[in-house]
Amino acid sequence: MKKWFYRLIWIPVLVVAVLFLVANRMPVAISLDPFNADNPAMSTAALPLWFWLMAMLFTGVGLGALGMWLSGGERRSQARDNRRELKAAKKELAAMTARAEAAEKSAAAPAGEPENPHEPPKLEATNL
Template structure:
């Protein structure tokens, strides 16, 4: 028998909560999209709505709704990516610095081993770098 403890119970609860909330939302969204199949032109002229100077071709309403959803998701993802550019630059600088420090440590360790008398152990071990997640 598998004993996941508190973490397993929490994961199961999250999975069921996700299903309870999102499955009905998705069903309603699909029903809404299927029910609204009439052709709709989008008018971009607020002054003359009956004879717009600028309008789109008549396409199903679900097409316009899904298009706006995809555009919103893309704009949100682009905004999120742009907002993290400073953190990505800092991480890039940290990786470069870590690489240079590792190279310097390897050179110093090699130099120390060359200068140490053969057959004798050095008094202390060189410091070890542990991998850092950046």
């Protein structure tokens, strides 16, 4: 339902936009001087209207994306810090688990008996 509603709205908007851009192909100079319309001090080259409209659209999208990226900098920094902290915690947990297993293993096997009952006891040299 949502997909059909999306298409119902945006397809006609896109068709009207394309028709507008194709119908307005005459060169237009954009003037940035509001006081002298006949001989503007600041104006652009005469280019088709569709070029100026698309340039403004892409500029707006680019500036919006840049603003979103800049506003998310603090969250990205926090995510990097959290990732590093998690990695260090996982390493520490693995080391502690290995030490606990080694301690359990040494506590479970009595000192005088071999770890493997099928193995003969190891002889140790002693000084007399």
